[in-house]
Amino acid sequence: MYDYLLHQEINSALLKFRIGKEEDDLSFYSRLIANGSTIQSLYHELYKQHPRAGTQFNLLIDTLAAAHKIRKPALKKTDVAKAEKGHWFLSNEITGMSLYVDQFCGSLSNLGDKLSYFDKLGVNFLHLMPLFESPAGESDGGYAVSDFRKINDRFGTLEDLIALQQKMNTAGMYLMTDFVMNHTSRLQEWAIKAKEGDPHYQEYFYMYDDRTMPDIFEQTMPDIFPETAPGSFTYVPECDKWVMTVFHNYQWDLNFSNPAVFVEMLNIILFYANLGMDVLRIDAPAFIWKEPGTTCQNLPKAHTLLRLLKQCVQVVSPGMALLGEAIVAPKEIMYYFGTGNYTAKECDFAYNATQMALQWDALATGDTRVMLAAQHELLKKPYGSSWITYTRCHDDIGLGYDDYMIQQASFNPYQHRKFLKDFYSGNTPGSTATGALFSVNPKTQDARISGTLASLCGLEKAISNNDEAAINTAINRIILMQACSFFIGGLPMLFYGDEVGYTNDYSYLSNPAKNYDNRWMHRPVIDWNKNNNIEMEGSSEQRIFKATQQLISLRKRLSMVADLSNLTWLTPYNIHVAGFLRQKEDQRLFCFFNFKNEVAFVDWQAVKEKGNPPIVLYDHWNQQEHLVGRDREFLIIEPYSFSLLEAK
Template identity: 85%
Template sequence: MYDYLLHQKIKSALLKFRVGKEEDDLSFYSRLIANASTIKSLYDELYRQHPAAVPQFDLLIETLTSAHKKRKPALKKTDAIKAEKGNWFLSNEITGMSLYVDQFCGNLTNLGEKLDYFDTLGVNFLHLMPLFESPAGESDGGYAVADFRKINPRFGTLDDLIVVQQKMSTAGMYLMTDIVLNHTSRLQEWAMKAKEGDKHYQDYFYMFDDRTMPDIFEQTMPDIFPETAAGNFTYVPECHKWVMTVFHNYQWDLNFSNPAVLVEMLDIVLFYANLGVDVLRIDAPAFIWKEPGTTCQNLPKAHTLLRLLKQCVQVASPGMALLGEAIVAPKEIMQYFGTGNFVAKECDFAYNATQMALQWDALATGDTRVMLAAQHELLKKPYGTSWLTYTRCHDDIGLGYDDYMIQQAGFDPYQHRKFLKDFYSGNTPGSTATGALFSVNPKTQDARISGTLASLCGLEKAIANNNENEISTAINRIIVMQAASFFIGGLPMLFYGDEVGYTNDYSYLSNPAKSYDNRWMHRPIIDWDKNSKAEVEGTIEHRIFSATQQMISLRKKLPVLADYSNLTWLSPYNIHVAGFLRQVEDNRLFCFFNFKNEVMYVDWQVVKEKGNPPVMLYDHWNKKDYIVGRDKEYLIVEPYSFCLLEAVK
């Protein structure tokens, strides 16, 4: 629909930034015209009543136009290539790794010299954990940002990041970085000016003269870190005000009900896009809109805001995808892919945190019924979006699936969760895990779990016991956990160190800036002598590294594993084995994962129920042919093992 005033604003911005008749300018103009009405509608939904709505919208259009003009020709060319592919990020040929640059190799310059390591493994997508300047001692792992445009000096400089990105691009690798939208460090420029009494910047935050409004908010807002950061407001003596601090008292929540905050943060989003970022990870999007009388989480206008950002990114940097880091219940997570007219038009990616936690559930219990009870929700993910799938990340492991899913599997929810927490913290007789509870709520006893993949799978205890059988079993657990997340659909994301079996790193206890947060036990400092053992056949490192290599290679080899929303769960003929089908047209891959330390038997009937029954199957993992047996004959799956069975006849 033609909107004269809107198009005049666009014309003014184009003239101001001298957008002309070059091909890329015409493409930008087409995208802007195509999306302008939607951008305006979403903006008005948020800010129509705000006194600064009109001038800030004008500035938003100028911000998009300026970002386009600043975008390098190489990035515009990449945008066009990605557009031709369509949903480029759904590919089975992309495998990622998440890492802290300083913990991994010291700094960005060193990282540029490590690209061969990733190539050898098969990883071609890197998530670099927060890089931008944050204060020592109160950085929250880099998520308390003091300068959104300056690299923390301990990593290097912005020029160093640009060099790494260019090397990665030349090597055919993708880059993901974080944008911390919800809050800033109290030492960030806007916060410092607010502290000095500048009313303009005080309006960038939720700041109040007394406890009246904070107390109203507190009535319905939960504590995120009840052990270390109780309450959601902090008194600021310099300006005699209370400021909202949902996470830690040094992280001030940004007030997105002010359109100036939106435009400022959009400019930073597009600044990151123009550094060559392929996927931007939006930290804590569930919290970005606040209203009294609510939990201030997952509110409708948070989704409106994300949709607006997505539309703007599509216009100015269409090659960049967005990941919403919303670690919420299964029903809630689907909202972040978009609903109604915005299905698949909000976040391109979300973490499949539910499936990750369900795999840990299955590993502890040897029972897949809770996992199966959750799948009807997870299968609602719309086509054109994808999961980041993983077994371990920098964060804790929460048990965020619903009670009814546990009850449907025949367990008592409270006792079941208690068992899992006790099992992974090593407080259950017979537990092989070495982990710790994180953020225990003294009122509810709710808690999450810390520990590396290897330690939670039993490798730490096995090495301490010097027991080769236990070591082999632990390695098998690691591999089956990774395999389930690699082949279920989405972009698999390794956490650094897991590819060679790092156990818990307790050195964090001697660092006052980290000792209060036991999640640092699963954020190891890489010992490159240990990693070099991956080249020595027979070592623990080699056994895990080579298995990971093989899984990545297989995934790249099999197009059916691209995320075409082509996942069908199979009938549970054995409650200890999870099975699903990945299918594109006549190409079928039956995947089975044994989560129990016993040989399991799966009735061949399971592969006969989905379409034309196959006669012959080839197991890509075990390199073995099968003739499909009659009913009451069985596929045999070894303890903590898996099969990838392609129908060949």
């Protein structure tokens, strides 16, 4: 429906920023007109009752126009190229790696010199962990930002980031960085002004004169870090007020019920877009909207806010995708892709944290039934959106899948989770894992798991015991875990160090800024002498790197692995094996993964159930051809191994 006043506001912004009749200006105008009424509707859903709603909406439109005006021609050209591909990020040709710049190679300028390493591996997408300024000693790994526009000195400068982005663009690589949306550092400019008593900036946060509202909020808000940061509010003596601090006392939660906060943060997002980010990772989106009497997580208006953000981003930088870092229950995660009229129009990506945890479940138990019980929820992901798939990331491993999924596998949920925690912390007889429990809740005994991929798969213990057979088994587990996450659908994201089998790094214990947080054990400092062992035939580094390299290469060659909502789970007739089909037109890839330390026998009926039964299958991983046998004849899969079978 035509809205005269909205159209006039858009025209006013175009005139103010001298946006004319050039081709890219006309494209921007078309997108703004097409999205304008939706932007206005979503904005009013959030802010219509706010006394400054009209003024801030006008400023929002101006913010979009200003960001377009300064967007570089090269980035506008990239937007067009991505638009011509459709959903460019669904491609099977993209493989990512997540890393801390300082831990990996020291600085952004050094990272530019490492691009040949990624090219050798096959990685063409980098997620750089938080880069922007955060105070030493209370940075939360960079997630307590004190300046959203200044690169932390230890990484380099903004010019270094721009130079890296240009190098990556020339090399055909993609770049993602973090946007810490929920909170700021208490040393950030707005927080400092609020602390000094400025009422305008105090409204940017949840600040109260006494404990009345904090007590009401805390009746229903769970503790995020019960061990190290209990409670959700912190007293600020400088202004004699209480401020909401959901994560740590030095991270002040932003009050998005104030439209000025949304416009300020949108301006920062578009600043990142104009640096050339291909994907922006929105940290902790589940927490961005707060209401008393709720858990203040996953609230409906959090989704409204994300949808508004997506519409605005599409207007200025349509080539930039958004990743919502919502680590929530399987049913809850689907809402972050959007629902109803906004299906696949909220976040383009979400982490498949459920599948990641289910793979660790299967590895510990040798039983895939819990994994299979969860898939009906995960398959609800809409076409046009995608997963980030991974076996390990900078964070802990949570066991957040639902109890009924565990019960369907005939396990007791409490005992099952206790077994997994004990197994991966090395407290179960026969466990090969060397991990640790993170954020143990003394009341509920809930906890998450820390440790590198290699250490949790047994490599650390095997090397310590100088046990060659155990080393071989651990390496097989590592590659099995990576293969399953690579081929299940989505954009696979390696965590740095995993490509060469880094075990736990305990150097964090001697650093007072880190020693309280055992997640730093799986955030290693890279020793490039160790990484150079990828050239040493037979070394664990060479074996893991080569296998990872082969998986990436295979995935790029097999177009049916693109995330086209083309995943079908198979009946493997063996509880130790997970099996699924990836199909694109007449191309079919049957994938089977044996999570047991025993030979698995998979009835050939498993590949005959879905459509036209294949006669010949070629196993791309094991490089052998199979004639599909009769029922009650078997595909044989070695312990902790897998088959990637293309129908011929």
